[in-house]
Amino acid sequence: MNVRKMAAVLSGLLFLVCGTVFSKAVASDAPTSAFYLRNSNSSGVADVSFGFGDLADSPLVGDWDGNGTDTPGLYRTGTFSLRNSNSGGSANVAFAYGNPGDTPIVGDWNGDGVDTVGVVRNGVFFLRNSNSSGVADASFLYGNPGDTPIVGDWNGDGVDTVGVVRNGVFFLRNSDSSGVADLSFVYGNVGDTPLVGDWNGNGVDTLGLYRGGSFFLRNANSTGVADLSFVYGNVGDTPLVGDWNGDGVDTTGIRRMTATLSPPPPPTTTGSTTSSTSTSTTTTMPMGGGMQDRCAFTSFCDNFAMPMPGGRGGDLDETRWSFARLTQATNPSANLVNNYPAVDAEFCMTHQVRIADNDSFVCGEQFGESNHWMEAMNDQDSYVAQGGRILQPFDFAGRTSTLDFSVDAKTQGSHSAWIEAWLTADPEQVPHEDFPGTHTFPRQGVQFLFNADWCGSTPANALRIIGVYNGYQLADNHDYLYSPCFTTQDDHANHFQLRVSQNHIEVWASDLDGSHFSLRGAANVNLPFTRGYWSLEHAQYAADKFNSMNPTTYHWHAVSFDGPVLPADRSYQVPDALTPGPNGSVNLGYQTNTPTFGLAHVDPAGAPPTSRSTCIGIRHRWR
Numbered sequence: 001m002n003v004r005k006m007a008a009v010l011s012g013l014l015f016l017v018c019g020t021v022f023s024k025a026v027a028s029d030a031p032t033s034a035f036y037l038r039n040s041n042s043s044g045v046a047d048v049s050f051g052f053g054d055l056a057d058s059p060l061v062g063d064w065d066g067n068g069t070d071t072p073g074l075y076r077t078g079t080f081s082l083r084n085s086n087s088g089g090s091a092n093v094a095f096a097y098g099n100p101g102d103t104p105i106v107g108d109w110n111g112d113g114v115d116t117v118g119v120v121r122n123g124v125f126f127l128r129n130s131n132s133s134g135v136a137d138a139s140f141l142y143g144n145p146g147d148t149p150i151v152g153d154w155n156g157d158g159v160d161t162v163g164v165v166r167n168g169v170f171f172l173r174n175s176d177s178s179g180v181a182d183l184s185f186v187y188g189n190v191g192d193t194p195l196v197g198d199w200n201g202n203g204v205d206t207l208g209l210y211r212g213g214s215f216f217l218r219n220a221n222s223t224g225v226a227d228l229s230f231v232y233g234n235v236g237d238t239p240l241v242g243d244w245n246g247d248g249v250d251t252t253g254i255r256r257m258t259a260t261l262s263p264p265p266p267p268t269t270t271g272s273t274t275s276s277t278s279t280s281t282t283t284t285m286p287m288g289g290g291m292q293d294r295c296a297f298t299s300f301c302d303n304f305a306m307p308m309p310g311g312r313g314g315d316l317d318e319t320r321w322s323f324a325r326l327t328q329a330t331n332p333s334a335n336l337v338n339n340y341p342a343v344d345a346e347f348c349m350t351h352q353v354r355i356a357d358n359d360s361f362v363c364g365e366q367f368g369e370s371n372h373w374m375e376a377m378n379d380q381d382s383y384v385a386q387g388g389r390i391l392q393p394f395d396f397a398g399r400t401s402t403l404d405f406s407v408d409a410k411t412q413g414s415h416s417a418w419i420e421a422w423l424t425a426d427p428e429q430v431p432h433e434d435f436p437g438t439h440t441f442p443r444q445g446v447q448f449l450f451n452a453d454w455c456g457s458t459p460a461n462a463l464r465i466i467g468v469y470n471g472y473q474l475a476d477n478h479d480y481l482y483s484p485c486f487t488t489q490d491d492h493a494n495h496f497q498l499r500v501s502q503n504h505i506e507v508w509a510s511d512l513d514g515s516h517f518s519l520r521g522a523a524n525v526n527l528p529f530t531r532g533y534w535s536l537e538h539a540q541y542a543a544d545k546f547n548s549m550n551p552t553t554y555h556w557h558a559v560s561f562d563g564p565v566l567p568a569d570r571s572y573q574v575p576d577a578l579t580p581g582p583n584g585s586v587n588l589g590y591q592t593n594t595p596t597f598g599l600a601h602v603d604p605a606g607a608p609p610t611s612r613s614t615c616i617g618i619r620h621r622w623r
Contacts, residue, residue, distance in 0.1 A: 009511065035072055036233065037086060037244045037253035041199060041217060043230045046253075048244060050088040053081075056303075056560070057297040059255040061242040062106040062115030064093065064131060070115075070242030070250075075104035082131060086244060095133045098126065107160030109138065109176060115160075125162055127176060127453045129528035140178045143171065146567050152205030154183065154221060160205075165194045172209060172221060185223045188216065191397055191564050197241040197250030199228065205250075210239035212399045215252055235400050236297075236562055251498065257296050267571065292493040293370040295560035296404035300392045301495040303558040304373040307362040312576050314360030316373065316388060322573055323360055324429040325386040325588055326440065327379075338589030339581045345376030346491070346553035356586055357576055360388075373535040376553040377417070377427050379540040385432045387420075387537030392568035394423065394561055397530035405536065406493040408512070409486075411461045413453030415545060417552035418461070420537040421448040421498060425438040425529035427569060430537065432466065433474070441472045444529050448498060448507060451539075455485035461494075463521040465508050470528050478523040486520065487511040491555050502527045534561070575601060 033053045036046035039318040053059065053074045060073035064082045073082040074091070077100040080093035098104070098119035105118045109127045111596035118127040118136075122145045126136035143149070143164035150163045154172045163172040163181075168190045171181035188194070188209040195208035199217045208217040209226075213235045217224035233239070233254035240253035295301035300320075305314035313323035329339035345354040348363040354376060364371035377384055394401060403421070411418040414434075422431045424445035432572040433449075447469070450461035462485045486494055492512040505525055510517040536556065543550035576588040590599065 013336070031422050033059070034256050035059070035086070035240065035253060036256065037240070037251075038232060038601075039245050039247075039251055041215070041228050041230065041251050043232055048086050050086065052083060052088055053255075054294065055257050056298050056301050057081075058298060059105055059238055059240060060104060060106050060117075061240055062117075063108075063113070063243075064115060066112070066114040068113075068243070068246040068248075071094060073106070078102070080104065080131070086198065088341070093131050095131065097128060097133055102126075103149055105149055105151050105162075107162075108153075109160060110156070111157070111159040118151075123147065125149070125176070127408065138176050140176065142173060142178055145580045148194060150194055150196050153198075153203070154205060156202070156204040158203075168192070170194070170221070183221050185221065187223055189398070191395060191399070193214075193239055194465040195239060195241050195252075197252075198243075198248070199250060201247070201249040208241070213237065215239065230413045236402060292406040292495065292557040294370060295558045296497075297402065297560040297562040299560075299562050299565045300390060300394075301558070301560040302369075305371055305555070307371070310355050311573055313388065313573075314357050314375075315362040316360055318573055320391055320568070321388045322391060322427075323375075323386070323388045325356060325384070325576075326430045326432070327384040327405050328382045329380055329384075330589065330593050335578075335581055335587070337577070337581075337587040337591050339380075339585050339587050340607065341378050341581075341583070341585040343376045343378040343381055346555075348374075348375065354586075355589055357578070360386075370557075373556040374553050375538060375556070376551055377538060377540050378551040379417075379543055381436070381542045381545065382548075383539075385430050385537055385539040385543045387422075387430055387535050389427065389429060389533055390559070390561075391427075391533075393531050393566045394500075394534055395531045395564045395566055396502065399563065400499050400504070401561060401563040402500070403498045403534055403559075404496070405559040406495045406514070407536075408488060408491055408555050409450055409461050409494045409496070409509075410459060410488040410490055410549075410552075410554075411451045411453075412543075412547035412549055414451045414464075414545045416451070416547040417538065417539055417540045417549040417554075418449070418451035419554060420450065420539060421496075422446065422535040422537065423498075423500060423532045424535065425532045427533050428535065431535060432537070432539065434539070434541075441474075442469050443472055444527075445469045445532065446500070446505065446525075446527065452485060454482050459488050460485040461488050463509070466505055466521065466523045466525075468525055468527065476525060478521075478525075483521050484518075486516070493555065493557050500527075502530055502569045509531070531566075 034051045037048040039047045052072055057076050061070050063070050067086050071084055071086050078098055079096050082093040084092045096616050102119035103122045106113050106115050110129050116131050123143050124141050127138040129137045147166045151160050155174050161176050169186050172183040173265040175181045193210040196205050198205050200219050204218055206221050213233050214231050217228040219227045237254040237256045241250050243250050266566050293303050308317040309315050311318045313321050314488035316323055329336050340356045342353050342355040343359055349367045360375040362371050362373050409419050424431050424442040428442045432440045447467040449465040462483045463480045466478040468473055486509050489512045495510040495514045497508040505523045507521045509520045539556050577590050579587045581587045
């Protein structure tokens, strides 16, 4: 049996970190993921392949009808969809159970030969003995919030029971109840994906690991070396385990996100490395019909399906994002403290005059399209940058991890408006390189700059720089002047993937509406960190002085990344000051060099309790 499983102120910065949040999944009816199943635990081509589910569904495996063969299932924001054959098609059984954000699990809880579902919520297991909606047949606390739940028949009695994995340590229990572990041992590395299966057909489930396209299977629940190891699939695939042919032995498979609405060719083996049969470096990623609003990955996923108003981020969900704005408009004697004017913003298919914090907003469904995130800027003939930082850490230790997003990446060069992405080792607000006299370099990080001015008369953009920062200075600059251009158009999304390992970076981007998705730049690097935070930024420099891009609104669509699902920092986000400025503008910053400085309504003692240390920091930006 198997289980798949800154307040940004120009004068100062205050930020408090604590707690945990989790990513959410999204739903779609179009099959945009493919299953590749193998009937032996070895490298080779898939014995069975088919399309089933959406990009952001969580894949499951179980024997739903008790016939001895495992088949796929999906979990999507509180709904299970189960299929009784290893083939494409619609679900045979679908029902709601649990809450969005729960972790789904599968097991034969009562030993009747039929696998049924369960969910885990903050360390509490809720198990059900039938594949239907209803109340839990068993519920109990086991492990800690943040542990990875696993399920297996650890003692061969025909009943599946629970376990958890914590920092590479397995804790297995022989009854579905609270209590101490019956078995505990170390196996693998932190960041490995744990697997469970009966690899030798003896009726006892034992552990396995998946690491960067390689499987490591062990025939005993104890510390030791793998009894079987082999390559199958590609980095970024989701591993699966099941008895696909009913022979009593569990074997492996993968679920792979597809770029189109039909599954790609099955994996093939060349030497010791498994790869796709396709050798092209260009992929078509159709973006019509809402494709740009589907997450490619599930470790973190936000498709902006609902506005979450309130706070600096406007409609952004502040349990997932920290949004900040930074401008040169600071002169306290003129009543300018990180001053922002009103902006004529594109509000989906119309225009609205907006002012911070409401210049960051979600819309779409009012006009018959998918909701997505927009943010607008009026630069006042100055240099301004704003952006959202994902609170959940991004881990690429020992692997290549990928950030996926879509945005209408229009520009007219470095004296206009443009987008950037930053990966920083610390939770930086608006890391940036080009503020004249006000650089906000990260301690360690990577900059991805898109503001090409060499693409000719057709609206287009290109990668300009991949910059590696160490010790608050540029340590390694990869200049891509005259790199390949991709076409752009306002409110027509380009699809991006930033693929990062400690020693290599690739930038993939499409033309407008997602066509001609291809490699646009690569760099060999030596990054001094393996875990960090992504920021997506919009910058402008007097964008109508030589061009015609002030004001500018960018339209952002589904943002997601893969890799380990790590506890996210919960930020106590200090509200912007929002004091009146000249000519209907607002001051976002607080002037800290006064005897009476204080932050009204900010009480760090009210932050949610957490096992993490609470910290607070103020950063001064001196003039």
